[in-house]
Amino acid sequence: MKKRNKSTFSWVLYDFGNSAFATTIMAAVLPTFYYDVAASGLQENLAASYWGYSQSIAALIVAVLAPILGAISDFSAAKKKFLRFFAYMGIIASVLLAFVNEGDYIFASILLIIGTIGFSGGNVFYDAFLPEIAKEEEIDKVSAAGFAWGYIGGGILLAINILLILKHDWFGIPNATVASQLSFASVGLWWFIFSIPLFKYIKEEKKINVKREKSYISIGFSRVGSTFKELKQYKQLLIFLLAFWMYNDGISTIIKMATIYGRDIGIEQNDLIAALLITQFVGIPCTFFFGWLAKKITAKRALTISLYVYMAIVLFGYFMNTAIHFYILAICVGFVQGGAQSMSRSIFGRMVPDNKHAEFFGFYGISSKFAAIFGPFIFALVGQLTGSSRLGIVSLMFFFIVGIILLKFVNVEQGIKDAQRLTKPSEVVEIKVK
Numbered sequence: 001m002k003k004r005n006k007s008t009f010s011w012v013l014y015d016f017g018n019s020a021f022a023t024t025i026m027a028a029v030l031p032t033f034y035y036d037v038a039a040s041g042l043q044e045n046l047a048a049s050y051w052g053y054s055q056s057i058a059a060l061i062v063a064v065l066a067p068i069l070g071a072i073s074d075f076s077a078a079k080k081k082f083l084r085f086f087a088y089m090g091i092i093a094s095v096l097l098a099f100v101n102e103g104d105y106i107f108a109s110i111l112l113i114i115g116t117i118g119f120s121g122g123n124v125f126y127d128a129f130l131p132e133i134a135k136e137e138e139i140d141k142v143s144a145a146g147f148a149w150g151y152i153g154g155g156i157l158l159a160i161n162i163l164l165i166l167k168h169d170w171f172g173i174p175n176a177t178v179a180s181q182l183s184f185a186s187v188g189l190w191w192f193i194f195s196i197p198l199f200k201y202i203k204e205e206k207k208i209n210v211k212r213e214k215s216y217i218s219i220g221f222s223r224v225g226s227t228f229k230e231l232k233q234y235k236q237l238l239i240f241l242l243a244f245w246m247y248n249d250g251i252s253t254i255i256k257m258a259t260i261y262g263r264d265i266g267i268e269q270n271d272l273i274a275a276l277l278i279t280q281f282v283g284i285p286c287t288f289f290f291g292w293l294a295k296k297i298t299a300k301r302a303l304t305i306s307l308y309v310y311m312a313i314v315l316f317g318y319f320m321n322t323a324i325h326f327y328i329l330a331i332c333v334g335f336v337q338g339g340a341q342s343m344s345r346s347i348f349g350r351m352v353p354d355n356k357h358a359e360f361f362g363f364y365g366i367s368s369k370f371a372a373i374f375g376p377f378i379f380a381l382v383g384q385l386t387g388s389s390r391l392g393i394v395s396l397m398f399f400f401i402v403g404i405i406l407l408k409f410v411n412v413e414q415g416i417k418d419a420q421r422l423t424k425p426s427e428v429v430e431i432k433v434k
Contacts, residue, residue, distance in 0.1 A: 007133040008142055010197035014126060015146040016153030017194025020187045021090055021119045023154035024161055028276040030097065030112065031259035032269040033180045038100050038108040047105070048257070048264045048389045052380025054109040055256045056373050058116035063369040065117070067220030069124040070366070075219070080204050083125035087195055090118025094188035098181040120369070126198075133202060148284070155280040157190050162273050176269065227363040233422055236415030237351040239406060241364070244344055245371040247307050247403025250396045251340060253375030254313065254333065257393075261317070262326050264389040271323035275330035282334030290339025294346070300412050303343035304404060306336040311400045317393045351415035353422055375399060 024030070031051060039047035073079055093115035100108045134142040161183035164171060168179040214222070231238045262272045294302045313332050320326060345364075352360045375396060383392035 007202050008145075010201045011126075011129060011133050011142070012146050012149050013194045014198045015150035017191045018087070018090070018119060018122065018126075019150035019154030020157040020190045021094060021115060022150075023158040023276070023280060024183055024187050025094060025097070025112070025115060026119075027255060028158055028259060028273045029161060029165070029180055029183050030108075031257075032263045032272055033100075033177075034105065034108055034112075035260050035263040036269065037102055037177055037180075039105040040102045042105065043387075044264055045383050045387050045389055048260050048392070049380040049384040050105060050109065051260045052257060052376040052383070052392075054112050055376040056380070057109075058113040059252075059369060059372040059376070061113065061117055062120040063366065063373060065121060066124065066366045066369050067224045068216050069121055069220075071216045071220040071223065073125055073128040075216070077204065079125045079128055080199065080202065083122050083129075084199060086118045086122035086125070087191070088118070090115045090122060091188040091191050091195075093118060094191065095185050097184035100181070100184075129202060129204075132204070151280060151284055153190075153194065155277065157186065158273075158277050158280065161186060162270075162277060165273065166270050224363060224366060227360065231363075234351065234353075234415065234418050236411050236418060237348070237360075240347060240351065240410045240412075240415070241367065243403045243406035243410065244348070244364075245367060246399050246406065247310070247340075248344065248368055249371045249373075249375040250310060250314075250399035250403065251337070252372040253379055253396055253399075254310070255337070256372075256376055257379050258317075258329075258333070261389050261393055262320075265320065267323050267326050271326060275323075275327045278327065279330045279334040279337070282331055283338045286335045287338030287342055290336075290343060293339075294343060298412070299343045299347050299350075300407065300410065303340060303347065304407060306340040306343065307400055307404050307407070309336045310340070311397060311404075314393060314396050314400065318390050347410075347412060350412065351419050353419045 034051055035047045039050060042050070069082070072082060076082075093111045097108065097111050097115075100111070130143060130146075161179075164173070164183055164186075165176050165179040168174070168176055171179075173179045173182065231241065259272050259276060262275075263269065290302050290306065293305075309332060313329055316325070316332075317329060320329065348364055349361070378395050378398075379389075379392040382395045383389045386392075
């Protein structure tokens with residue numbers, strides 16, 4: 001029992017550590033540093049556009065790798081080796097960001113892409129350990145603990161880094177630029193320290209390597225293709241997935257582009273970073289609130305409300321001028337961010353056949369990665385062509401409008417019936433025999 005608890009705690013600590021990459025590098029400090037330092041000398045709208053292109057390239061590579069890595073995870077007995085490889089890739093990229101100086105926007109973009117691949121690739125194998133370290137009846141609890149401690153770990157280091165940047169003179173640091181560079185290195189160190197327990201205490205289940213007749217690439221993409229073909233039997237689930245692709249692209253773009261957009265319209269770095277810290281901690285109780293709201297008015301209605309709030313955020317973002325405005329937006333994003341994600345996952349899960357959870361949720365995760373490509377690209381392209389990031393943020397309205405329209409056509413109750421009808425006992429037996 002103690003051994004299992006140690007493994008579970010070690011697994012949770014990894015999320016505590018690597019979430020610092022998502023908060024400090026992807027969302028808060030690096031976007032403003034990229035704008036002010038790495039892309040200095042570029043036209044202002046180009047700095048925001050190049051950041052958007054970098055995010056899209058990273059998302060594209062991660063999306064292409066995801067099914068391949070999923071196949072490796074399922075068929076190999078080397079999850080820990082692959083997790084260590086990708087974790088070190090992200091850790092090293094984080095530390096190297098400390099050496100980015102004025103005009104080094106290409107170097108910064110490359111490191112962002114490498115770090116994102118390490119972060120996302122590692123999570124594929126990290127997630128795959130969950131069924132091994134938690135009992136079946138405890139999986140939901142342990143999974144939620146990972147998310148919660150991830151919020152806390154990412155938030156703690158971000159708070160420390162904000163203090164480092166705002167009060168750099170207290171620590172004998174000459175300026176905010178050097179403090180930002182040190183914060184990137186701190187992410188690598190934080191991530192490495194809290195990865196040690198996982199690498200030390202979690203023992204991979206012994207299993208025989210499955211003999212493969214195809215490459216991991218072929219296996220990965222054939223799985224995606226077969227799942228997509230099978231989705232045609234589940235009309236409501238397919239419509240919901242199309243809606244999810246649209247509005248989730250808008251949500252992920254807001255997360256990735258908010259800080260550099262704020263900097264582009266003249267809001268100071270300190271205010272931007274502090275506001276995102278608020279988002280981090282507002283999101284925790286508000287996610288639970290949406291869980292309560294879903295019980296009162298249904299998950300679909302709760303999700304729709306969150307998407308209308310996102311539309312208001314986009315509109316308000318277009319007219320935003322002051323730091324106070326950005327603080328208000330940060331609170332609004334914190335209010336709906338976790339709720340939209342949790343409601344989406346619960347709606348999808350209710351319409352998935354009982355005997356196909358792993359297959360369909362794998363497709364759900366991969367498709368969400370592909371969906372994250374287009375929003376930052378459209379934002380960047382519109383901003384570059386028009387010379388205004390404000391028009392780039394307005395372009396995100398398209399994703400939410402189409403998502404909401406498609407969501408209206410989703411009949412969740414019918415989707416549940418379809419899943420039950422198409423889950424035949426004979427089919428379950430057949431799968432077991434195979």
